[in-house]
Amino acid sequence: MHMVIVDDNKMDRYVARRVLSKFDDVETVEEAISGNAFLETYYSAPEGSYESGETICVLMDINMPGLNGFETITEMELRVSQRRGPDCVVVMMLTSSSNPEDKEIASGFKSVKGYSPKPLDVVGVQEIIRTYAQHHKESQLRHAS
Amino acid sequence: MVDLEKYRFSIDLSPIPLMLVSPTGRIELTNQPFDDLFEYGVGELINESVETLVPKNIRKFHPDLRNAYARVPTKRRMGDNRELVGVTKSGDNIPLELSLEPIALEDGIWALVVAIDTRSRKQSEERMKLVLDRSASAVVMVDKASRINFVNQTLLELTGYFEAELLGQSISMLVPPDVQRVHHVYVGSFMHNKTARAMGDTGTIHICHKDGTNIPVEIALTPVETGGDELVVCTISDLRERMQAKQLLETKNQELAQLNQDLSQFTYSASHDLKAPLSTIVGLIKICMEDLDDNNLDEVRENFGKVLEIARRSGEKVEAILSIARSSRESIPAESTHIKAEIENIWTDIVGPKSKSKLVLDITHKDPVVTERTTLGIILENLISNAVRYADDAKKKHEIKVTTSETKTELHISVSDNGIGIPEANLERLFLMFTRLDDRSGDGLGLALVKKQIDRVGGKISVTSIVGEGAKFEFSFPKSESAET
Numbered sequence: 001m002h003m004v005i006v007d008d009n010k011m012d013r014y015v016a017r018r019v020l021s022k023f024d025d026v027e028t029v030e031e032a033i034s035g036n037a038f039l040e041t042y043y044s045a046p047e048g049s050y051e052s053g054e055t056i057c058v059l060m061d062i063n064m065p066g067l068n069g070f071e072t073i074t075e076m077e078l079r080v081s082q083r084r085g086p087d088c089v090v091v092m093m094l095t096s097s098s099n100p101e102d103k104e105i106a107s108g109f110k111s112v113k114g115y116s117p118k119p120l121d122v123v124g125v126q127e128i129i130r131t132y133a134q135h136h137k138e139s140q141l142r143h144a145s
Numbered sequence: 146m147v148d149l150e151k152y153r154f155s156i157d158l159s160p161i162p163l164m165l166v167s168p169t170g171r172i173e174l175t176n177q178p179f180d181d182l183f184e185y186g187v188g189e190l191i192n193e194s195v196e197t198l199v200p201k202n203i204r205k206f207h208p209d210l211r212n213a214y215a216r217v218p219t220k221r222r223m224g225d226n227r228e229l230v231g232v233t234k235s236g237d238n239i240p241l242e243l244s245l246e247p248i249a250l251e252d253g254i255w256a257l258v259v260a261i262d263t264r265s266r267k268q269s270e271e272r273m274k275l276v277l278d279r280s281a282s283a284v285v286m287v288d289k290a291s292r293i294n295f296v297n298q299t300l301l302e303l304t305g306y307f308e309a310e311l312l313g314q315s316i317s318m319l320v321p322p323d324v325q326r327v328h329h330v331y332v333g334s335f336m337h338n339k340t341a342r343a344m345g346d347t348g349t350i351h352i353c354h355k356d357g358t359n360i361p362v363e364i365a366l367t368p369v370e371t372g373g374d375e376l377v378v379c380t381i382s383d384l385r386e387r388m389q390a391k392q393l394l395e396t397k398n399q400e401l402a403q404l405n406q407d408l409s410q411f412t413y414s415a416s417h418d419l420k421a422p423l424s425t426i427v428g429l430i431k432i433c434m435e436d437l438d439d440n441n442l443d444e445v446r447e448n449f450g451k452v453l454e455i456a457r458r459s460g461e462k463v464e465a466i467l468s469i470a471r472s473s474r475e476s477i478p479a480e481s482t483h484i485k486a487e488i489e490n491i492w493t494d495i496v497g498p499k500s501k502s503k504l505v506l507d508i509t510h511k512d513p514v515v516t517e518r519t520t521l522g523i524i525l526e527n528l529i530s531n532a533v534r535y536a537d538d539a540k541k542k543h544e545i546k547v548t549t550s551e552t553k554t555e556l557h558i559s560v561s562d563n564g565i566g567i568p569e570a571n572l573e574r575l576f577l578m579f580t581r582l583d584d585r586s587g588d589g590l591g592l593a594l595v596k597k598q599i600d601r602v603g604g605k606i607s608v609t610s611i612v613g614e615g616a617k618f619e620f621s622f623p624k625s626e627s628a629e630t
Contacts, residue, residue, distance in 0.1 A: 008584060009421070009425060011425045011428075011429060011451055011455065012424075012425050012428065014429075015425065015428030015429060015431075015432060016428075018432050019428075019432075033584065034584055063417060063418075063421070064581075065581035065582060065583050065584050065585075065586040066582070066583045066584055096417060096420050096421040096423075096424040097413075097417050099413045099417065101413075117424070118421070118424035118425070118428065119424045119425065119427050119428025119429075119431065120428065121428075121431065
């Protein structure tokens, strides 16, 4: 599976990468230092041009300067509908926020499948892999039918 | 001689002061209550002229009045509100109500005079008026025809009229012009079915001041019957103060609700911002422990270095939050300050010896200035370090300009740069705590602290910016009038 870590904090990206590296299921890990950078890299194809491809798994921080995690997801979902990037996307919120409101907002997004506290640990990654596998399977079934 | 015996008997028996006067104005009979009233001995008034009892100033005309009465005798009844004055033996004037009953005898028109001392009634009326005048509520009384026949002092103060301007006038004088027509209908229905009630069940009512302004009031209507007159007493309470208090309360409530919301927002932000570095430290230390097991010591050393750095920065952040919290109440003594030197020191601390950034000073105030040196230092440091951080790498030169000027009581300082500028949408949120607007933001506390400090000392800060051209922060800061030299 292909992971993208979106986090402005370099140390948090480092910790996540180190933990992810222990899992064979995780094939590639990429990093984006902001919501803008993430959209720029993955969702900037011309409108309608993106062909269905691989599923990506995004670990999204909430509290970031510039576009925060939610603003980034809102824009990402718009661009998915415009076929400007991968439509098979599983977003896991990865955050140190203890604000119950944040959890509620997260559950309102179609593409957000889970909520994991920082720092990312082995149990957290197992949960992410399990969630990812479930949605990946569902989306493949959908594509096949 | 006329036979008066039949009168004498009934006059003597009457408890009411009575007197019988001959056609020539001679007092023929009095009873004891009458003598007592005028302070004469029993029978002492007999054969005296009736003018004896008339005040000096009209004594001369009184015979004419008496003769006129004799020519056109009419019954004059009590309660016609004719206020007369009688003179007692000791010369005191007493208020009287008189009724005259003409009695036609063979030698002319005799008059039976009933005299009632109105002093006690007058006194209680006066007392009542005094009480009403002192009343906190304005009172106006109207008769059946909606004419005003009594107003108290409070009403006069409330409406700005003199008593004489209102008495006898229609109550509509006090009704706002736009509701006069419907008021008329209301009055009609009230007069038809009189029960005590509050006016204006349908909302706030107003009365009209002499100057035309409307005053919000509450009015209670009480029907009163007195001496055959049907009156309506209107008790009017001025609601202006109450409404002002209510409005003030509402405003305060809103402020409190806002503060409450701010506080919980602050708590979430603060807890997140304080927790985030701890989460990072936990993550790093877990990795360090794994690396120790693997004997990967170089990695451990590097990561411990990072843990130390994060812990140190977190400590500073807690200090910053604390100083914002404290800044709203602590007062710092003013001291002699060389602002130009302060700016230069701050600049050196921030940019270091070799930097692409250039400082331009335009100092027009006169150093030293007596002001809160440390507070001014915090503000300048934050503004200058922001200006340095948001340099536009696309430009050859990065220039930061600080200007100063002064009035008698204030310093005016601006810090401007030719950096990347601030999008207009962000200007409003710029001074909020924990607001990091882009990747170059620090911890989201600097400008919040600047704003709080400037608010505390009573200064003002504003910002203007054009994206791609730069930003300019201007603020005023109080100083003592005379600088120490």
